[in-house]
Amino acid sequence: MKLATWNINSLTVRLPQVLDWLSTNPVDVLALQELKMSDDKFPHAAFAEAGYQSVCFGQKTYNGVALISKTPGTSVVRNIPGFSDDMARVISASFDSDIRVVGAYFPNGQEPGSDKFEYKLAWLKGLRDWLRTELVTYPKLVLMGDFNITFDDADVWDPEGMRDQIHCTDEERYELNALMALGLVDAHRLFAQPAKSYSWWDYRDFGFRRNRGMRIDHILVTGALKPLVSACWIDKTPRKNERPSDHAPVVVDLS
Protein backbone atom coordinates (compact mmCIF):
# COMPACT_ATOMS: atom_id res chain seq x y z
CA MET A 1 0.00 0.00 0.00
CA LYS A 2 1.39 3.36 -1.05
CA LEU A 3 0.26 6.66 0.42
CA ALA A 4 1.21 10.21 -0.49
CA THR A 5 0.63 13.78 0.59
CA TRP A 6 0.82 16.91 -1.56
CA ASN A 7 0.01 20.54 -0.95
CA ILE A 8 -1.11 21.54 -4.44
CA ASN A 9 -1.79 25.26 -3.81
CA SER A 10 -5.13 25.50 -5.65
CA LEU A 11 -6.75 22.40 -7.13
CA THR A 12 -8.37 24.64 -9.75
CA VAL A 13 -4.94 25.43 -11.17
CA ARG A 14 -3.24 22.10 -10.46
CA LEU A 15 -5.89 19.43 -11.21
CA PRO A 16 -4.18 18.39 -14.48
CA GLN A 17 -0.89 18.03 -12.64
CA VAL A 18 -2.48 15.92 -9.91
CA LEU A 19 -4.08 13.60 -12.48
CA ASP A 20 -0.82 13.40 -14.40
CA TRP A 21 1.09 12.57 -11.23
CA LEU A 22 -1.41 9.87 -10.25
CA SER A 23 -1.14 8.25 -13.66
CA THR A 24 2.59 7.69 -13.18
CA ASN A 25 2.38 7.30 -9.39
CA PRO A 26 -0.73 5.19 -8.80
CA VAL A 27 -0.75 5.43 -5.00
CA ASP A 28 -3.59 3.94 -2.99
CA VAL A 29 -4.29 7.10 -1.04
CA LEU A 30 -3.29 10.69 -1.85
CA ALA A 31 -3.92 13.43 0.71
CA LEU A 32 -4.23 16.88 -0.83
CA GLN A 33 -3.97 20.24 0.94
CA GLU A 34 -4.75 23.82 -0.01
CA LEU A 35 -7.52 23.04 -2.46
CA LYS A 36 -8.67 26.68 -2.21
CA MET A 37 -12.03 25.45 -3.48
CA SER A 38 -15.53 24.98 -2.05
CA ASP A 39 -17.01 21.45 -1.98
CA ASP A 40 -19.49 22.19 -4.79
CA LYS A 41 -16.55 22.83 -7.16
CA PHE A 42 -14.61 19.68 -6.26
CA PRO A 43 -13.83 17.59 -9.40
CA HIS A 44 -15.06 14.18 -8.16
CA ALA A 45 -15.87 13.14 -11.75
CA ALA A 46 -12.37 13.83 -13.04
CA PHE A 47 -10.87 11.65 -10.31
CA ALA A 48 -13.50 8.96 -10.92
CA GLU A 49 -12.54 8.85 -14.60
CA ALA A 50 -8.97 8.24 -13.47
CA GLY A 51 -10.19 5.38 -11.29
CA TYR A 52 -10.14 7.21 -7.97
CA GLN A 53 -12.64 7.84 -5.20
CA SER A 54 -12.52 11.20 -3.47
CA VAL A 55 -13.76 12.78 -0.28
CA CYS A 56 -13.22 16.46 0.29
CA PHE A 57 -13.49 19.14 2.92
CA GLY A 58 -13.28 22.33 0.97
CA GLN A 59 -13.33 26.04 1.63
CA LYS A 60 -13.54 28.99 -0.70
CA THR A 61 -10.23 30.83 -1.32
CA TYR A 62 -8.25 29.30 1.56
CA ASN A 63 -7.29 25.91 2.99
CA GLY A 64 -9.30 22.84 1.98
CA VAL A 65 -8.22 19.17 2.12
CA ALA A 66 -9.15 15.92 0.39
CA LEU A 67 -8.37 12.21 0.28
CA ILE A 68 -8.09 10.61 -3.17
CA SER A 69 -8.12 6.80 -3.08
CA LYS A 70 -8.45 3.65 -5.13
CA THR A 71 -10.98 2.19 -2.70
CA PRO A 72 -13.61 4.18 -0.82
CA GLY A 73 -12.63 5.62 2.52
CA THR A 74 -14.91 4.78 5.44
CA SER A 75 -15.79 6.57 8.69
CA VAL A 76 -14.88 9.96 7.21
CA VAL A 77 -14.30 12.70 9.77
CA ARG A 78 -13.77 16.37 8.99
CA ASN A 79 -11.56 18.66 11.10
CA ILE A 80 -10.72 17.98 14.74
CA PRO A 81 -13.65 16.89 16.91
CA GLY A 82 -13.46 18.86 20.14
CA PHE A 83 -11.53 21.75 18.59
CA SER A 84 -13.73 24.50 17.19
CA ASP A 85 -12.33 25.81 13.92
CA ASP A 86 -13.84 27.71 11.01
CA MET A 87 -11.09 26.59 8.63
CA ALA A 88 -11.10 23.33 6.63
CA ARG A 89 -7.80 21.69 7.60
CA VAL A 90 -8.24 17.99 8.38
CA ILE A 91 -9.93 15.01 6.75
CA SER A 92 -9.67 11.44 8.03
CA ALA A 93 -10.85 8.08 6.73
CA SER A 94 -10.14 4.35 7.03
CA PHE A 95 -8.81 2.19 4.18
CA ASP A 96 -8.38 -1.56 3.86
CA SER A 97 -10.61 -1.78 6.94
CA ASP A 98 -7.98 -0.86 9.54
CA ILE A 99 -5.54 1.70 8.13
CA ARG A 100 -6.57 5.10 9.47
CA VAL A 101 -5.38 8.06 7.40
CA VAL A 102 -5.40 11.61 8.72
CA GLY A 103 -4.66 14.23 6.06
CA ALA A 104 -3.93 17.66 7.50
CA TYR A 105 -3.07 21.19 6.52
CA PHE A 106 -1.46 22.68 9.62
CA PRO A 107 -1.75 26.45 10.13
CA ASN A 108 1.08 28.54 8.72
CA GLY A 109 1.44 30.83 11.73
CA GLN A 110 2.73 33.78 9.71
CA GLU A 111 5.05 35.23 12.37
CA PRO A 112 6.02 34.26 15.93
CA GLY A 113 4.01 36.32 18.38
CA SER A 114 1.20 37.07 15.94
CA ASP A 115 -2.44 36.11 16.42
CA LYS A 116 -2.00 33.52 13.68
CA PHE A 117 0.94 32.05 15.59
CA GLU A 118 -1.17 31.72 18.73
CA TYR A 119 -3.87 30.05 16.64
CA LYS A 120 -1.27 27.64 15.26
CA LEU A 121 -0.17 26.63 18.76
CA ALA A 122 -3.77 26.23 19.93
CA TRP A 123 -4.56 24.14 16.84
CA LEU A 124 -1.53 21.92 17.46
CA LYS A 125 -2.66 21.35 21.04
CA GLY A 126 -6.17 20.55 19.80
CA LEU A 127 -4.79 18.07 17.27
CA ARG A 128 -2.65 16.41 19.93
CA ASP A 129 -5.49 16.07 22.44
CA TRP A 130 -7.73 14.53 19.78
CA LEU A 131 -5.06 12.19 18.37
CA ARG A 132 -4.28 10.80 21.82
CA THR A 133 -7.67 9.09 21.95
CA GLU A 134 -7.81 8.50 18.19
CA LEU A 135 -4.64 6.40 18.40
CA VAL A 136 -6.34 4.13 20.92
CA THR A 137 -9.18 3.54 18.48
CA TYR A 138 -6.91 3.26 15.45
CA PRO A 139 -3.50 1.74 16.28
CA LYS A 140 -2.59 1.65 12.57
CA LEU A 141 -2.66 5.36 11.87
CA VAL A 142 -0.89 7.58 9.34
CA LEU A 143 -0.76 11.34 9.95
CA MET A 144 0.38 13.11 6.82
CA GLY A 145 0.17 16.53 5.30
CA ASP A 146 1.65 19.99 5.25
CA PHE A 147 2.80 20.42 8.85
CA ASN A 148 4.36 23.84 8.33
CA ILE A 149 7.01 22.82 10.89
CA THR A 150 10.60 21.65 10.48
CA PHE A 151 12.01 19.05 12.88
CA ASP A 152 15.47 20.55 13.11
CA ASP A 153 18.28 22.25 11.17
CA ALA A 154 18.57 19.35 8.71
CA ASP A 155 15.15 20.35 7.37
CA VAL A 156 16.17 23.94 6.64
CA TRP A 157 18.42 25.23 3.84
CA ASP A 158 19.56 28.20 5.94
CA PRO A 159 19.26 27.22 9.62
CA GLU A 160 21.03 30.35 10.87
CA GLY A 161 18.90 32.69 8.80
CA MET A 162 15.72 30.86 9.81
CA ARG A 163 16.54 30.56 13.50
CA ASP A 164 13.45 31.34 15.60
CA GLN A 165 11.56 32.20 12.40
CA ILE A 166 8.20 30.72 11.46
CA HIS A 167 8.33 26.91 10.90
CA CYS A 168 11.50 26.75 12.98
CA THR A 169 10.60 28.08 16.44
CA ASP A 170 11.07 26.12 19.65
CA GLU A 171 7.32 26.38 20.34
CA GLU A 172 6.36 24.76 17.05
CA ARG A 173 9.00 22.05 17.39
CA TYR A 174 7.89 21.37 20.95
CA GLU A 175 4.38 20.68 19.68
CA LEU A 176 5.68 18.50 16.84
CA ASN A 177 7.74 16.45 19.27
CA ALA A 178 4.76 16.17 21.61
CA LEU A 179 2.81 14.68 18.67
CA MET A 180 5.61 12.18 18.08
CA ALA A 181 5.57 11.29 21.77
CA LEU A 182 2.05 9.95 21.29
CA GLY A 183 3.71 7.09 19.41
CA LEU A 184 4.43 8.33 15.89
CA VAL A 185 7.62 8.10 13.84
CA ASP A 186 8.80 10.19 10.88
CA ALA A 187 8.77 7.77 7.91
CA HIS A 188 11.27 9.93 6.02
CA ARG A 189 13.97 9.48 8.64
CA LEU A 190 13.59 5.72 8.81
CA PHE A 191 15.79 5.68 5.70
CA ALA A 192 18.96 7.23 4.37
CA GLN A 193 17.87 10.28 2.40
CA PRO A 194 19.64 12.60 -0.03
CA ALA A 195 21.39 15.50 1.70
CA LYS A 196 19.29 18.67 1.84
CA SER A 197 15.95 16.91 1.23
CA TYR A 198 13.18 19.48 1.19
CA SER A 199 9.48 19.40 0.33
CA TRP A 200 8.87 23.13 -0.20
CA TRP A 201 10.80 25.83 -2.04
CA ASP A 202 9.96 29.52 -2.21
CA TYR A 203 8.69 30.64 -5.60
CA ARG A 204 10.95 33.65 -5.34
CA ASP A 205 14.61 33.95 -6.21
CA PHE A 206 14.92 30.58 -7.97
CA GLY A 207 14.39 28.79 -4.67
CA PHE A 208 13.92 25.39 -6.26
CA ARG A 209 16.79 25.68 -8.71
CA ARG A 210 19.12 26.63 -5.87
CA ASN A 211 17.53 24.06 -3.54
CA ARG A 212 16.74 26.74 -0.99
CA GLY A 213 13.87 24.97 0.73
CA MET A 214 12.50 23.39 3.86
CA ARG A 215 11.10 19.99 4.75
CA ILE A 216 7.69 20.85 6.17
CA ASP A 217 5.51 18.12 4.61
CA HIS A 218 5.63 14.94 6.64
CA ILE A 219 4.31 11.38 6.89
CA LEU A 220 4.15 10.04 10.43
CA VAL A 221 3.19 6.45 11.22
CA THR A 222 2.37 4.59 14.42
CA GLY A 223 4.57 1.86 15.88
CA ALA A 224 2.17 -0.78 14.58
CA LEU A 225 2.80 0.40 11.00
CA LYS A 226 6.51 1.15 11.31
CA PRO A 227 7.61 -2.45 10.49
CA LEU A 228 5.68 -2.23 7.22
CA VAL A 229 7.36 0.93 5.98
CA SER A 230 9.71 -0.11 3.17
CA ALA A 231 10.45 3.28 1.63
CA CYS A 232 9.71 7.00 1.91
CA TRP A 233 10.71 9.65 -0.58
CA ILE A 234 10.06 13.18 -1.77
CA ASP A 235 9.17 13.40 -5.45
CA LYS A 236 10.69 16.59 -6.82
CA THR A 237 9.53 15.87 -10.37
CA PRO A 238 6.28 17.93 -10.27
CA ARG A 239 8.19 20.95 -8.94
CA LYS A 240 9.79 21.10 -12.40
CA ASN A 241 6.39 21.46 -14.12
CA GLU A 242 5.12 24.65 -15.71
CA ARG A 243 3.22 26.54 -12.99
CA PRO A 244 4.18 24.11 -10.22
CA SER A 245 2.93 24.01 -6.68
CA ASP A 246 5.57 25.31 -4.30
CA HIS A 247 5.38 21.91 -2.52
CA ALA A 248 6.46 18.48 -3.72
CA PRO A 249 4.62 15.22 -2.94
CA VAL A 250 5.93 12.94 -0.20
CA VAL A 251 5.32 9.20 -0.67
CA VAL A 252 5.47 6.25 1.72
CA ASP A 253 5.43 2.56 0.80
CA LEU A 254 3.76 0.39 3.41
CA SER A 255 4.01 -2.89 1.56
Next chain:
DNA sequence: ATGGCCATCGCGGATGGA
Protein backbone atom coordinates in the same frame (compact mmCIF):
# COMPACT_ATOMS: atom_id res chain seq x y z
C1' DA B 1 17.29 44.50 1.14
C1' DT B 2 11.87 47.75 3.49
C1' DG B 3 12.28 42.52 -1.90
C1' DG B 4 11.71 38.99 -5.08
C1' DC B 5 6.73 34.88 -6.49
C1' DC B 6 2.07 32.94 -6.68
C1' DA B 7 -3.23 32.35 -5.97
C1' DT B 8 -7.53 34.64 -4.88
C1' DC B 9 -10.91 38.10 -5.54
C1' DG B 10 -12.13 40.84 -9.02
C1' DC B 11 -10.42 44.47 -12.04
C1' DG B 12 -6.58 47.43 -8.19
C1' DG B 13 -4.18 46.05 -4.92
C1' DA B 14 -4.65 43.79 -0.46
C1' DT B 15 -4.15 39.32 1.87
C1' DG B 16 -2.13 34.93 2.82
C1' DG B 17 1.18 31.78 2.01
C1' DA B 18 6.02 30.02 3.90
